Amino acid sequence: MTALKGIPSAPTARQMLPPFTAEHEELRESIRRFVVNELRPGADQWEEDRWFPDDVFTKLAAVGYLGLKYPVEYGGQGGDMLHDAVLIEELSRAGSGGLAAGIGAHIGIATPPIFKFGTEDQKQRYLVPAIAGEKIAALAITEPDAGSDVAGIRTSAKKVDGGWIVNGSKMFITNGVRADFLVTAVKTTTEGGHGGISFLIIDNGEGVTSSKIEKMGWHASDTALISFDDVFVPDENLLGEVDKGFYLIMANFQWERLVMALGAVAAMQRLFEQTLQFAQERAAFGRPIAKFQVTRHKFAEMATTIEGGRALTYHALRLHHLGLDCVQEVTMAKLATQRAAFDLADECLQIHGGAGYMVEYGIERAARDLRLGPIGGGTDEIMKEILGKTMGL
Ligand SMILES: Cc1cc2nc3c(=O)[nH]c(=O)nc-3n(C[C@H](O)[C@H](O)[C@H](O)COP(=O)(O)OP(=O)(O)OC[C@H]3O[C@@H](n4cnc5c(N)ncnc54)[C@H](O)[C@@H]3O)c2cc1C
Known part of the structure; x- marks a missing residue:
């Protein structure tokens, strides 16, 4: 592929950008080959089936x-978050937001708390098989009556001899149907507010009922409503400390939001490249549509949006990688990229004309998939609330 003028850091002409090293770029090449050869060919069918096979x-x-970021002793590759970041970026090339979401939920939000807060026994029973692809994971926090207001969850875990009895329901859970285990936020006291939230690793077995919810995009993924009916969870499945689960949620959110920002920038880049090529080939009124000033300006604006989003996201990623406080930067990166990616997909759709509205080009799917961005992982409005707080407002 040729380099894209005006987008020096475009993956097609990728220069090495800190914090990525030559090793990460080598990994990128391998992952890209895998995505193009193993995932992209199945994506259209999986979208139609509204399910991607578990053998992915x-x-x-x-x-x-x-297991890119997990230690070798657990079956991982001994890398770090940056290796996962490369994977997240490249997954966008599969052309299915639902597929990326299912994989992302497993590696990006459901297994990290087990690695960070889990006991050795929990790591052996859940992290090791998850890395081996033998068990699929989901993170279950949101409920029918509590999404943005995480502290308002009501799923209860009542202490009994040797464990907990869980009752309640979870909503919009990615991988919620296929998951073998659910990293689940529960209330362990009747105390209101942030206190009294704990995490339990719940096997998807007796007393757990999941049903798939149909949605606007992310068709290949299973998003579920889950109910827990007197589910017994043994003591050894308590993840982290009792009543300290809110801390786990907040720690997890930073990586989830970074993952979403990385995914959005990568999706924007892919849509940009596809649309630029289309605009250079599609002619109207005797010239390529790319030659109309209005189209040129659209590309100029989109390129600027992508560069801005990437710069902010990589800045947050660098801080996160260094272990520095980066709540403000991560929040800004998510806020700056999610609505932008949906708007950019819409612009690309417009440049494609009628073809953009057709399934064949994949642009309409991208637009539907990207609409989730300003909602999932904390809405845009919540991002602004967090930013306001970081400014003392
Ligand atoms: C496809 C999909 C997959 C998902 N996957 C998962 C998953 O795997 N695990 C999981 O736990 N959750 C998951 N979610 C849930 C997601 O995180 C929530 O949908 C999101 O946090 C918003 O919560 P809500 O839908 O309850 O909206 P609400 O919290 O009810 O918000 C409704 C509206 O009110 C606004 N609002 C709320 N509070 C404020 C405020 N204080 N100030 C201003 N505006 C406010 C919101 O911004 C929003 O516009 C998923 C959601 C979707 C759609």
């Missing part, structure tokens, strides 16, 4: 991609 996880595990 075993295939990813076979090449080590489910």
